[in-house]
Amino acid sequence: xxxxxxxxxxxxxxxxxxxxxxxxxxxxxxxxxxxxxxxxxxxxxxxxxxxxxxxxxxxxxxxxxxxxxxxxxxxxxxxxxxxxxxxxxxxxxxxxxxxxxxxxxxxxxxxxxxxxxxxxxxxxxxxxxxxxxxxxxxxxxxxxxxxxxxxxxxxxxxxxxxxxxxxxxxxxxxxxxxxxxxxxxxxxxxxxxxxxxxxxxxxxxxxxxxxxxxxxxxxxxxxxxxxxxxxxxxxxxxxxxxxxxxxxxxxxxxxxxxxxxxxxxxxxxxxxxxxxxxxxxxxxxxxxxxxxxxxxxxxxxxxxxxxxxxxxxxx
Amino acid sequence: xxxxxxxxxxxxxxxxxxxxxxxxxxxxxxxxxxxxxxxxxxxxxxxxxxxxxxxxxxxxxxxxxxxxxxxxxxxxxxxxxxxxxxxxxxxxxxxxxxxxxxxxxxxxxxxxxxxxxxxxxxxxxxxxxxxxxxxxxxxxxxxxxxxxxxxxxxxxxxxxxxxxxxxxxxxxxxxxxxxxxxxxxxxxxxxxxxxxxxxxxxxxxxxxxxxxxxxxxxxxxxxxxxxxxxxxxxxxxxxxxxxxxxxxxxxxxxxxxxxxxxxxxxxxxxxxxxxxxxxxxxxxxxxxxxxxxxxxxxxxxxxxxxxxxx
Numbered sequence: 001x002x003x004x005x006x007x008x009x010x011x012x013x014x015x016x017x018x019x020x021x022x023x024x025x026x027x028x029x030x031x032x033x034x035x036x037x038x039x040x041x042x043x044x045x046x047x048x049x050x051x052x053x054x055x056x057x058x059x060x061x062x063x064x065x066x067x068x069x070x071x072x073x074x075x076x077x078x079x080x081x082x083x084x085x086x087x088x089x090x091x092x093x094x095x096x097x098x099x100x101x102x103x104x105x106x107x108x109x110x111x112x113x114x115x116x117x118x119x120x121x122x123x124x125x126x127x128x129x130x131x132x133x134x135x136x137x138x139x140x141x142x143x144x145x146x147x148x149x150x151x152x153x154x155x156x157x158x159x160x161x162x163x164x165x166x167x168x169x170x171x172x173x174x175x176x177x178x179x180x181x182x183x184x185x186x187x188x189x190x191x192x193x194x195x196x197x198x199x200x201x202x203x204x205x206x207x208x209x210x211x212x213x214x215x216x217x218x219x220x221x222x223x224x225x226x227x228x229x230x231x232x233x234x235x236x237x238x239x240x241x242x243x244x245x246x247x248x249x250x251x252x253x254x255x256x257x258x259x260x261x262x263x264x265x266x267x268x269x270x271x272x273x274x275x276x277x278x279x280x281x282x283x284x285x286x287x288x289x290x291x292x293x294x295x296x297x298x299x300x301x302x303x304x305x306x307x308x309x310x311x312x313x314x315x
Numbered sequence: 316x317x318x319x320x321x322x323x324x325x326x327x328x329x330x331x332x333x334x335x336x337x338x339x340x341x342x343x344x345x346x347x348x349x350x351x352x353x354x355x356x357x358x359x360x361x362x363x364x365x366x367x368x369x370x371x372x373x374x375x376x377x378x379x380x381x382x383x384x385x386x387x388x389x390x391x392x393x394x395x396x397x398x399x400x401x402x403x404x405x406x407x408x409x410x411x412x413x414x415x416x417x418x419x420x421x422x423x424x425x426x427x428x429x430x431x432x433x434x435x436x437x438x439x440x441x442x443x444x445x446x447x448x449x450x451x452x453x454x455x456x457x458x459x460x461x462x463x464x465x466x467x468x469x470x471x472x473x474x475x476x477x478x479x480x481x482x483x484x485x486x487x488x489x490x491x492x493x494x495x496x497x498x499x500x501x502x503x504x505x506x507x508x509x510x511x512x513x514x515x516x517x518x519x520x521x522x523x524x525x526x527x528x529x530x531x532x533x534x535x536x537x538x539x540x541x542x543x544x545x546x547x548x549x550x551x552x553x554x555x556x557x558x559x560x561x562x563x564x565x566x567x568x569x570x571x572x573x574x575x576x577x578x579x580x581x582x583x584x585x586x587x588x589x590x591x592x593x594x595x596x597x598x599x600x601x602x603x604x605x606x607x608x609x610x611x612x613x614x615x616x617x618x619x620x621x622x623x624x625x
Binding site: 065067069114117118119120121123124127128129130131132134135136138139246249250253259260289290291292293294295296297298299300301302305306 | 376419423425426428429430432433434435436437438439440441442443444447551554555558564594596597598599600601602603604606607610611613614
């Protein structure tokens with residue numbers, strides 16, 4: 001009993017309750033048809049939101065003003081360069097992945113360099129760098145849809161024991177992120193900086209090093225998400241990352257992490273990602289149009305943040 | 316000349332450098348028609364930048380600007396043309412919603428970026444409902460406004476000067492502007508001086524909504540038709556414009572004239588590339604690069620200021 005009450009005090013539990021209700025509502029509407037298929041689709045699509053969401057979560061945890069707006073551009077660029085290099089050759093998958101990781105590393109480094117050298121807010125630094133990254137992607141992509149190697153397509157579209165591979169991958173990443181955030185020194189440092197950067201610095205936390213690693217981590221995760229998303233959806237497209245700007249921030253907030261930083265949780269990102277996908281598919285099965293669906297998504301984000309309340313304001 | 320003064324002149328200086336380079340590469344732009352073509356598209360961007368600036372002045376950030384301007388464009392190309400009264404009512408209601416968003420953010424102490432992010436879905440959804448596929452037609456008066464040819468100075472320049480002038484008066488000269496910037500600088504002292512922060516914030520958001528509405532209408536006047544995604548890039552462009560124009564993110568330190576100049580600079584950056592015969596692929600990149608260069612110059616100026624013993 002005590003454990004149950006404890007569970008309800010977790011900030012992320014509500015997103016999972018919401019997931020369950022959205023799933024049940026859809027199943028009831030369809031008369032019990034396609035419940036498993038829906039769950040599988042939800043796991044697949046949520047997986048990509050989870051990967052970018054984890055990166056954004058670490059950045060947001062750093063405290064007020066920290067946010068990465070370059071995630072969509074990084075996804076597009078890493079996918080484009082990697083897929084172009086592999087040129088549908090299955091033997092080059094590993095170097096291709098390394099190229100994607102390299103893009104993420106470079107973007108993270110550039111972002112933190114701008115923040116530090118130009119002393120500008122992260123939002124402006126990542127905004128200006130995203131302009132450059134997106135341009136590079138447009139230039140190298142040339143509006144073509146570059147096909148992924150067959151091995152990767154097979155990997156991303158198949159599943160093990162009914163669980164999609166990408167979901168397994170992102171589950172492993174989430175577990176790792178949980179341990180990094182909650183159990184490792186690095187994670188504790190990130191939280192400490194988010195709660196009070198001055199105090200953290202005085203306490204001897206290597207603030208610059210931690211912030212640098214966090215922005216790199218976010219860039220790398222965005223690159224990984226881009227790499228697998230392009231493999232899954234049959235190619236790298238220029239607008240493939242667009243929706244993930246809003247999604248990456250929304251899943252962190254809906255998942256119960258504090259937008260003001262210093263207090264985050266990983267399970268909530270899974271809950272929120274599943275929830276966002278299920279709401280869309282629920283509204284789809286109800287037969288509402290794209291317009292109503294967008295409005296509902298927006299209102300849900302606002303309702304969740306209003307109910308969860310803001311403890312500290314964040315710019 | 317002090318570095319402070321230099322810093323204030325930086326936006327105008329960057330615009331001048333770009334403009335002179337364009338004139339040098341393509342002297343034919345140095346004409347009535349040429350200037351109008353160069354700066355035509357900057358007019359709605361300038362208005363959206365002023366709107367964003369009003370939000371930044373109270374230490375918030377509006378991530379729904381692009382979606383909202385698109386929504387207004389869709390309303391302007393349909394209701395405002397066919398049933399003007401209904402159109403005006405819808406737009407007035409939208410400005411009211413902006414004020415409500417400002418109130419909600421203040422009362423519940425919410426992060427503005429998340430709430431406006433949510434609103435961007437709402438505006439986007441409404442725009443899709445109004446105009447599921449590109450279409451509609453601009454009201455004749457809006458088209459006339461953007462196509463008119465005043466003697467001597469092109470419309471785009473006249474409009475930019477007008478926007479800068481009105482915004483400068485509103486934000487820098489009127490008591491309303493002082494209070495808004497005061498909220499950004501020190502909210503408590505404004506409150507102690509007897510102002511209701513709630514109403515000041517609501518007013519700041521409402522006036523931002525008003526300028527964004529103008530941006531949407533004039534954009535349709537230029538393009539003559541609308542679609543639900545017509546202005547999505549305005550969110551990032553408007554933020555970049557404010558910063559380019561010398562605005563700071565916090566503390567209510569904004570500059571309306573600078574913001575308009577920032578919008579003009581960003582627009583010109585795009586054309587500059589095409590004059591250099593560089594592929595338009597790099598247009599967004601050029602805007603990012605200019606943003607970084609100007610910010611770097613600002614850091615250098617600040618450093619020399621500190622070096623001079625302040």
